Amino acid sequence: MKIVDLRARTVAIPTDAKLRHSSGVHPGYFLRTVLELITDEGVVGLGEVGGGDQRGALEKLRPRIIGADPFHLEAIKTAVLRSIYYVSNARLYAAIEIACLDIQGKVLGRPMSDLLGGRVRDEIPFIAYLFWRYDRPGGGDDTRAEDMADLCEELTERLGVSAMKLKAGVFAPEEEVRVLELCRERLGPDYRLRIDPNGVWSVPTAVRMGQRLEAVRPEWYEDPAWGLTGNAAVREQVRVPLATNMYPARFDDLAPGIRLGVADVILTDLHYWEGPRGVKDLAAVCRTFGLGVAMHSGVEFGVELAAMLHTASTIPEMITAGDAHYHYLTDDIIVGGKMAYRDGAIAVPTGPGLGVELDPERMEKYERLYGEVGDYYARFHVDERRPEWVPVVGGM
The missing domain is CATH 3.20.20.120 (Enolase-like C-terminal domain)
Incomplete structure (x- = not known):
């Protein structure tokens, strides 16, 4: 079994309030980039990562993922994390590992926990x-x-x-x-x-x-x-x-x-x-x-x-x-x-792999919403009520 394709989509889902924290405000929505790894046998594994729009970062890793066996996680980890740490990071690798474990579970007919x-x-x-x-x-x-x-x-x-x-x-x-x-x-x-x-x-x-x-x-x-x-x-x-x-x-x-x-x-x-x-x-x-x-x-x-x-x-x-x-x-x-x-x-889900599947209509809806609202990480979690405010460590 080999990974033959990678698809990454960034989505935004509304929250019921704007959430304040020490470095700004979540402005009424959360963001995640959803990863799909497709194998030559048609099995699709799902992963997810935060930190804003990660589509470009995952695309940079495509040459190191395509052709890999999703059961060979140590080799994948070495290729996408250990050997190019300045390009990859633990967040990106984790999304890939989650997707590979999802594939493994689906192939074996066992939940990820097994x-x-x-x-x-x-x-x-x-x-x-x-x-x-x-x-x-x-x-x-x-x-x-x-x-x-x-x-x-x-x-x-x-x-x-x-x-x-x-x-x-x-x-x-x-x-x-x-x-x-x-x-x-x-x-x-x-x-x-x-x-x-x-x-x-x-x-x-x-x-x-x-x-x-x-x-x-x-x-x-x-x-x-x-x-x-x-x-x-x-x-x-x-x-x-x-x-x-x-x-x-x-x-x-x-x-x-x-x-x-x-x-x-x-x-x-x-x-x-x-x-x-x-x-x-x-x-x-x-x-x-x-x-x-x-x-x-x-x-x-x-x-x-x-x-x-x-x-x-x-x-x-x-x-x-x-x-x-x-x-x-x-x-x-x-x-x-x-x-x-x-x-x-x-x-804990009981189905094979992660035990969850993407809802196509919801993905389309929230991918479209992301296109409208954009990446708040690029704005450093700005507090629009206090546009000149910046966090100060040790300031309290």
Whole structure:
């Protein structure tokens, strides 16, 4: 079996609000580039990647993919990632690996999880991911901690989740910490709380906020300061577990991060960590050094979400709820539309490969929408309400 063609399409799906974060605003839609790898036997594998319009980047890799056997992932990885790192990157390789695993599963008639060691659970729990919003449903903007606590209660009831995470780094740190204090008060002692400033707080601010957070016992405190040394400095002074999806977020930085004692929990990501098999490699390292693992979200659509579900289902230690922006999406590109939350969890697909297929009408609709709205990554996530604003690391 050989890969004989590659097709990449960029699509945009609306969200139910504009989501604010430490480096700008998602302007009412999310973007993904969807990859299809076609084999000489007519089997098509699906992949997905974020980071804006990646069609050109994937096309540059075409000569290194065409003619490859989709079962020979180590050879493909060497060709498209290891030997041309200045052209490729882990994100692009991950999309290719997901598509190849989808092909393998379809050929074998087995779900992707079987190719990764077999599932140990049939559903994956997720969190209520809280973003400060512009143009929220019903109108208005989020401006105070009570708005976020209200959103947390609404999502908890609607999705059945029992954990949350606040995307911080937008308002004053004291107001953002107050969100967790309100959620603890409203949702009780067993509800799991998380906060993620994405590294923009200074070490002194992160320490001060972390020490205040000790009273509400968060599940973890994610990337409170910038870099390996910044997070390590916070961890030394705060009695709350630290988590990261930024430092380290690649194998090059994993050993230094462990030596420095940067975090207690690594949030795995299919794209940062070189695909589902790379996440399995990461989980093995975390197991060796006694680190926790959880699943990171990158505003994925149904193709990557399926890959996340399959991967997480095969990691015994991944017992805590994963991140997901999914509840903000108004639709999906897969047949049947959005996957359903049941009691805070989404079921692992059971069909061969990923177990999902593209919906041609939805793909056409959201490819057309992308043509209308364009690539917001090219605008650096600009905040149109504050056109002169730029993010400042350590500025809070």
